Amino acid sequence: MSGDKTNKPILCRIGIHKLRRVDWEEGTPRAIYKCDRCGKQKRVMMGM
Numbered sequence: 001m002s003g004d005k006t007n008k009p010i011l012c013r014i015g016i017h018k019l020r021r022v023d024w025e026e027g028t029p030r031a032i033y034k035c036d037r038c039g040k041q042k043r044v045m046m047g048m
């Protein structure tokens with residue numbers, strides 16, 4: 001009915017994503033994580 005595209009799974013809507021590492025950001029110590037459910041990407045500093 002509405003043209004709403006925010007068709008996220010309920011867990012993602014409340015901020016619980018199923019993050020999985022998919023890549024490294026080139027030239028930085030950051031990893032790129034992506035949610036298996038909604039596709040949201042997140043960059044995480046992998047500092048030691």
Ligand SMILES: [Zn+2]
Binds near residue numbers: 012017018038039040
């Ligand atoms: Zn998600």
